[in-house]
Amino acid sequence: MNIPEIVRIGGVKYEVRYEEGLNNGTSLAYGHIDYDKTMIRLAPGLQSKQGECKTLLHEILHGVSKHFDLEIENDENTIDALARGLYMVIVDNPEMFGVVPQL
Template identity: 30%
Template sequence: MNIPDKVKIGNINYEIVKTQNELIFEDEPVDGTISFEESKIELNTSNKSKQYIEETFIHEMVHGIFNYMGINQSEKLVDKVTKGFHQLVIDNPGIFEKDPRDEKINKFSINLKKRLERVTDN
């Protein structure tokens, strides 16, 4: 799984910040935070496994999705959705990768449109 530098949740673009520093939320140490006001997700990657960092990233995105959709959220609910979604991604590698055929179709459509424009301009 790839953790990008930014992610769009609803109409908000969130910056993803990976840090080695301790993160604090409500006076407690945490491994990830999401700031709706700053449009930022922070992940503490210090001494964490790849799988754990991925789950933390998904966890924060689930918070973002719930917030965007106005869903009441508890840590217990977010944790359950996170574990299910992370397992889905692990069990189905490439599920969210772009299909190269889509790019070919898009290029074909653009070229066809340009050709039609030239024909109708004459």
């Protein structure tokens, strides 16, 4: 799975960028979605490539939840479980998503 420069969620383009020092208010954060600036920020160097991909999916799922008024928007455990599960499906079925498997 590749990290794109732009991802569309609910018809809205979100710029994806790496940013040092992401913080959730109390500790370092792996990622953050900013709905006002239509941007997803990922912290570089804090996790593996697989971790970055799961974090991107996590933030995308926050966006889907927000855009479609799902009640899981602020449920980090549910969003995280869905992101991990979706990542597993993508990795385990690369041909289905046009993904080239990484060895």
